[in-house]
Amino acid sequence: MKLECKHVWEHISEYIDGSVDAKLREDIERHLEHCEICSAILDSTRNILVLTADDRTFELPVGYSERLHERLAKELLSFEKDSKKE
Amino acid sequence: MRTMETNETGLIARILAGEKELFHDLIRPYERMVYLTLFSIVKNETEAEDGAQETVISAYRHLASFRGEAKFSTWLTTIAINEGRKRLRKAKGAAEESIEEQAEDYEGDFTPAPMTDWREIPLEALERKELRELLGVAVAELPDIYRQVFTLRDLEELNVEETARALGINPGAVKVRLHRARMMLQKRLVPVLKTSAPARRGFFGRAQ
Secondary structure, three states, X not given: OOOOHHHHXXXXXXXXXXXXXXXXXXXXXXXXXXXXXXXXXXXXXXXXXXXXXXXXXXXOOXXXXXXXHHHHHHHHHHHHHHHHHO | OHHHHHHHHHHHXXXXXXXXXXXXXXXXXXXXXXXXXXXXXXXXXXXXXXXXXXXXXXXXXXXXXXXXXXXXXXXXXXXXXXXXXHHHHHHHOOOXXXXXXXXXXXXXXXXXXXXXXXXXXXXXXXXOHHHHHHHHHHHHOOOHHHHHXXXXXXXXXXXXXXXXXXXXXXXHHHHHHHHHHHHHHHHHHHHHHHHHOOOOOOOXXXXX
């Protein structure tokens, strides 16, 4: 089956995730071979996902981990005291 | 992955048996995930950090109720989501409609931006700090239901089932929301991505 661009766009996310069936995958790939526009959309979407997975894109506040473990350490201590009291 | 899960099961058993200090090690691989989950809901650094601390403490206090039918990471994410929603309700007041009620009827354009002058951008261009910052802003500005799914799937790399379970929605909704989120981001970022790519004027044999 010959796919139209719009049809490819609807499935682009699932195509990236590898969750389209074999037949549709084949149709999409055939379309991509000759369609510069859809190839560019696919590439740019993939680039965004590469950037998203980069730890530097979504940074944690400075000192987050230290403060978290400090708080946890206090909690562990108070829990211990509580159970000793009982 | 299997080794990690086996280690985790062992760690949890030891913590429950009294080696409490090991909870620090159990939680360490998920610190980032917990913070990002909170941030995707409350969209405020201080609130997200406070919420992350509460999540971890709550996980510690309720560890005995973790039965291992879900993965530890999914269980923890569920606690984080509940904590985030609780904070959101508090901030917005009880009158606010729940997150659950925002259905798929969000009206928007979910088609990608077509490009006629593009070549795959080189990895060096992705190194640009500016691009990462813009992506951060674009994600923060996604409608809530899309940002949450995008965060769990593409940032924290949970699978469809795990995301559905953690958010209490069905897998079909996860796929639809993820697709829309990705397309909205693509559309938003294409102008920036394009300027990062080497010019390729007249590729189709015509002027821009």
